Amino acid sequence: MAVLSEDMQREIMAFTQCYATKQAALLPSLHLIQERFRCVPLKAIEELAKLLDLHPAQVYDAMSFYGFFRGEDRPLGKYRVWVCRSLPCMLRGADELLTEICRHLDIEPGETTPDGSITLEVAECIGACEVAPCVLVNDECKGNLTSESALHLLDELRRQGGENGI
C-alpha cells in the first residue's frame, strides 16, 4: 500500500507543472506531506523520490537541510508553537518567556506534550519584532505576549488539541 494517496500524488504532479524541473516541486511536496502526516515518513520519501525522478537520498538531503521537516520518529503535535528568541524579542523578554513556557508545558524545545497537542520549538526572528515578544502558532503570529497571555494561549491550544488528539 502506498503512503501517498492518489489525491496527494495528483497534487504533487500538479506542483511539478509550475517549474522547469520536477525536482523544484520538492519543497511544496514536503510541506504537503508534513501537513498531512505531521512528519515525513520514510516510505513517503521513497515514493516522492519516484514521482520526482530523484534518488531517495536527494530528497532526504534537501529535506534534512531545512530544520523544518520531521522524520517519522519525531512527529509533530497538533499545534507547533515557535517561540521567537532573536535579539529584538530577547530585548523584550523572550528568554524569560521561553523558560516559563517550558516550565508550564513541562517539556523542552523540540519536544511534544504527552497528549500530542503542542510541539514546542524555538524560532529565529519571525518578522514581527514590532509586537515582541511573540510566538508563531503553526504559521500565525501572536504578539505582545506577557507570560500570562502566553500561558493562557497554550492552555487554550492544549484544550483544543487534546480533543482531537493527533
Place this chain on the structure above:
Amino acid sequence: MEFEPVLLRNVGIPGIQHLEVYQSRGGYQALRHALEMTPEQVVQLVKDSGLRGRGGAGFPTGVKWGFIPKGHPGPIYLCVNADESEPGTFNNRILMEEDPHQVLEGTIIAAYAIRARVAYIYLRYEYGRCYRVLKQAIAELYSNHLLGEAILGKKGFDLDIYIHRGAGAYICGEETGLIESLEGKRAWPRIKPPFPAVQGLFQKPTIVNNVETLACVKHIVERGPQWFRSIGVPPDPNNPRDAGSFGPKLYCLSGHVNRPGCYELPLGITARELIEKYGGGVWKGRRVKAIIPGGLSMGFMTADELDTPLDFNGPTRVGCLGLGTAAVIVLDDLTSMVEALYNSCRFFAHESCGQCTPCREGTAWMAKILARIRRGEGHMQDLDILLEIANGIGIIPGTTICGLADGAAWPVKTALTKFRAEFEEYIRNSRHQKTRRTEVRTVL
C-alpha cells in the same frame, strides 16, 4: 513638514487587499502606463530613478535588470525575495499583508521590463498570513486578465506568478541560496560569477528583487524618476562611486523604544530622529546604549553615533557593515552587551549553511566562546580570539562564498571595539566572583 507616505499610503484602507478597492485608488494604472512603453524604456526609467535594492545590498535595480543578456530567447525568470529573515526586519511582511496588490503590480511591471514570463515569490513559511492574502490576490488577477495570457490585452505579454513557500532557513534570503532552494536542493549559495542575471534559476537568466524594491518600481513608473530623486540624499560629490540614496524607505524600529513599528521616511533620516520623533524615545525613561542600524548583520552603533544619517553611506562611516535592511534595533542602557552579542553569535552559528569552512567553524566557535564568557568562564584572551575569527571570515576578507559570514563578523567586531571595556569588566568580575549564570537554553 511631515513626509507623506507612498509605500504605506493604502495601509488601513478597508478591503484594500481586494482588487476592486485597490483599483479604485488608482491601482494598476502604473502597469497600464508601463505597457505603453517598451521593456527597455521601463528599464531606463528605473535606472534614471536611481533606485537601489532594498534587500540589503543596495545594488542599483535598473543596472541589475540591464545585465540580462540582450536578445535572450528565454525563459527568463523573476524571483521576488520575500524570505525576509534578518532579525529586526518586518517591512516586507507589512507590504504583503496590508497592500498585496501594490507588491504584485510592481512584480508584473518588473517581469515586463526584464521579459520574464514566470515569476516566483519565495515566501518564508512563517508568513502564513501573507501567503493567504497573496494567494487570494493572485487569483483575482487571473480572473481579471491581469495575469495569464495577453495581460490587459497586450499581445505577447504573458505572465504566471507562483508562490513558493520556504522552510525556515535564513540563508534562503541570499539570492543564490534562494535559487538553489527553489530548485529543490539545499540552500547552498553559489559562487559568483556567473551572476543570476546571466545564469540563475534552472541555469537561465534570473533577476532576484526584494519586495520593497518592487513596490518602489510601481511608484517610479507612476510618478516618474524625477519624483523619486527628489526624495532622499544625492550622491556624495567627493565619492565618484556613490550612487546616492534616493526615495522613501520603510524603517523598522524594534527593541527598547516606546513605539516600535514600521515608519516610511525619506532615506537619510538620522537614527536619533527616528527613535525620538517616531519611536517615542527609549522606553521606561532610559537612554540608548547601542543601536543596530539595519538588521542584526550590520553591527552596533553607540549612543554618540546617533546623528548618523541612515542612508546607504551613513552606517559605514561609523564602522557598521552598511544600511542593510534599515531595521533599527534599540538597546537601552541596562542591556548587557555580552547577552546581546551572545544572541547574535548564536543566531549566525545556527543559520550558517555549513558550506564554507571558515563560516561554519568560525560562527560556531564565536558562539561557543561567547557562551563561555557569558557563563562566567571567559578569559581576557578570548576577546582577541573572537576578533581574529571575525576578521577572517566573510566575502570582504575573501574567505567565504556569501555575505552571511560578514554579517556574523560585524556585530562581533563593532561590539568588541566599541564596548570592549564592558566585556573586560564582565570577564574580570565573573572570574573573580565565580558567579555562574543560570543557563538559559542554548539549543542551537
